[in-house]
Amino acid sequence: MTEYTPWIILLILVALTALLDKKIKHSVNRTLVGFALVAIGPTLLFGATPWITALQLDSLPVLTFLVGIGLLITRNKYHPQRPPPHPLRRAPTMNLAPHFPEDPVMQQLLQLLHEEIGLPKHKTIRLKTSLNFDLGCDGAEARQFMEALEQTFDLDLGDYDAYRYFNPPVFDVFLKHRAKGRGEKMPLTIGMLYLAIKTHSWDTQTLENLS
Structure with a gap:
């Protein structure tokens, strides 16, 4: 190996680190990989020193540990969590039905509905x-x-199943073909969304029956 070999290896490791950062975008996956790399770094340093030195990979344990820390710090980099809306930042419509839930979860859901779809002021x-x-x-x-x-x-x-409730985008011919034969659409209600959020999961039969 030449005197430039360690630098070449370091550049390759940095390039792989950048590629890893681009490929892992989901916050859960970034967290899991981050913890794994944080654990692997010290393990390599204390348990595999001879072969690391022989291969001139002395920077590998430290770099592995730092990459793991970086993934943990930036776990929400690609999908930043929305902060809970301030109670006063409710959707502009206050025309809610009697006994309509007004807990923080419903307030945040209404805010999201207003931002993404829009809530009519003239409808209850x-x-x-x-x-x-x-x-x-x-x-x-x-x-x-x-x-x-x-x-x-x-x-x-x-x-x-999106096709159970919605038609596919008009420009997506492939999805329109997949959606054929699904029958009449079922209503997807605010109550179903609320129950799904409360239970942290989507179970179609349960949500449709309870709603």
Whole structure:
């Protein structure tokens, strides 16, 4: 090996680190990999010193540890969590049905609905108000909202089937073909979203029955 070998290896490791940062975007995966690298760094340093020295990879344990710390610090880099809205930053409509839930979870859900879809001022908002039939949410807008819902509330969508409630985007021929034969659409209500957030999971049969 030449005198430049350690520097070449270091550059390769830095390039791999940058690639790792770009490829791992989900916050949970970044956290898991981060903890793993933090644990691997000291292990390499104290348990594999001879072969690391022989291969001129002395910087590998430290770099591994630092990359792990970096992933943990930036775990929400690609999907930053939305801060809970201030109670005064409610959706502009206050035309809520009697006994409508007004806890922080529902306030945040209404705020998200207002930002992504828009809530009408002239309609009474009820738990049975549906996104697709009552609020006119469909296609790309529906997909964008459900992605925002999943990220904002860290929701496991489970057996959620978009075609059960929404039509695919008009420009997506492939998805329109997949959606054929799904029958009439079912209402996806605010109550279903609220229950899913409360239980941290999406179970279609349970949500539709309870709502």
